[in-house]
Amino acid sequence: MKPRVLEILKKLMAFDTVSSESNMALIEYVRDLLLTQGIESLIVKDASGKKANLFASTGPEVRPGVLLSGHTDVVPAAGQAWTFPPFAATVQDGRIYGRGSCDMKGFIALAIDAMLDAAHHTLNRPLQLALSHDEEIGCVGVRRLLDVLHLAPMRPFLCVVGEPTNMQFVLGHKGKGSYRTYCRGLEAHSSLAPRSVNAIHVACDFIAALRESQQQLQRHGAQDSDYDVPYSTVHVGQIVGGKALNIVPNLCTLDFEVRNLPADNLDQFLEQLRERAEVIVQEAKKLSSVAAIEIETVNTYPGLDTHPSVEAVRFLKQFAAPDTGTAKVSFGTEGGLFKQRLDVPVVVCGPGSIEQAHKPDEFIEISQMDAGEAFLHGLLGSLKA
Secondary structure, eight states: OOHHHHHHHHHHHHSOOBTTSOOHHHHHHHHHHHHTTTOOEEEEEOTTSSOEEEEEEESOTTSOOEEEEEEOOBOOOTTSOOSSOTTSOEEETTEEESTTIIIIIHHHHHHHHHHHHHTTSOBSSOEEEEEESOOTTTSOTHHHHHHHHTTSSSOOSEEEEOOOSTTOEEEEEOEEEEEEEEEEOBOEEGGGGGGSBOHHHHHHHHHHHHHHHHHHHHHHSOOOTTSSSOSOEEEEEEEEEOSOTTEEOSEEEEEEEEEEOTTSOHHHHHHHHHHHHHHHHHHHTTTOTTOEEEEEEEEEEOOEEOOTTSHHHHHHHTTSOTTOOEEEESSOOTHHHHHHHHOOOEEEOOSSOGGGTTSTTOEEEHHHHHHHHHHHHHHHHHHBO
16 A cells, blocks of 8 residues: 555544534645645535535546546544544554544545545546545435436546445445334323324334335345345334323334345335325224324435446456456445436445444554555556557
8 A cells, every 4th residue: 555545644644534523624634735746626515514515627628537436525533432542544554543443434445545646647538536425324425416417518427335245345235214204193181091092003013014015025026046145125123102101192202224135126015005094094093083094205315226237337447356246235325326316337436344344443454555556556547548
């Protein structure tokens, strides 16, 4: 790993870019660093002006570019048992420790270094960089950047999303829908419970419907053996209801998610779920007309399904290690959004292991940084005129 890469990575990791915080200081650092080599950046801020995406390109503007994409936000370190400073890069025993080292500031450091190198060469195709905010809370921030890139006269030739994959080519991942459900009942004294509608009981019936939906997806939904869990999944992650034991609750709120294979349609799933919810509500309304189940969509992002035979994959395999394989993963990335909005082939490939992400003492192996550097060096070499 080049000294400059480590220097950039140390700078990146020193910024506390937990999703709840601003990432502007990091974005401004990258913008200024690129500008030292004459590379100008487009900054796309969120509505608050406290967070931003960055897009930069070097090379000929008349041809589609190779886009390197990464998110700048990280998950919180607070409450975890760290033995290393989370917002600093600690190099020890062949590893670099710190929040974001593998997820995914390691790749971003390599991508920035490649951009700086590219500025010194005449290219036959642009090398481009996209940095986003708020990926960790549902791929939120990149959407505003994609709104801008969608209007550009030239779309990328391919996009590499540098999530940690141990430098393997991930060609597919599941989509995700996050939902909040409000189950409403009729408040009453608990001694009169049978005469009222218990919102928690309504929620339990709704959860039973979700579990039945999971069974249907497992038995009759799309199947893809390339995934660890080869079908779409439904999961209830949080439930809140009730004020006191002797009060029949009038509200119970629950959050659930669906992680769907690209072949399973989220809208269709939700429509069928609303039909099941209506059956539950009609039964509860025999006791009170206030009974209701309201399902609110919190966030969705699409899955990714890149075919291994597409030109972009064949192009990238030239620079990969001989043992580089292809895989599909259940966790989500911004890759599905790049494919959906820009209609660009996407490969998820970056240094480090997802097994280290989101944990205390997160780290990336220096050998993985070396592998990522070699990959991007070969990629850049192919773009030189």
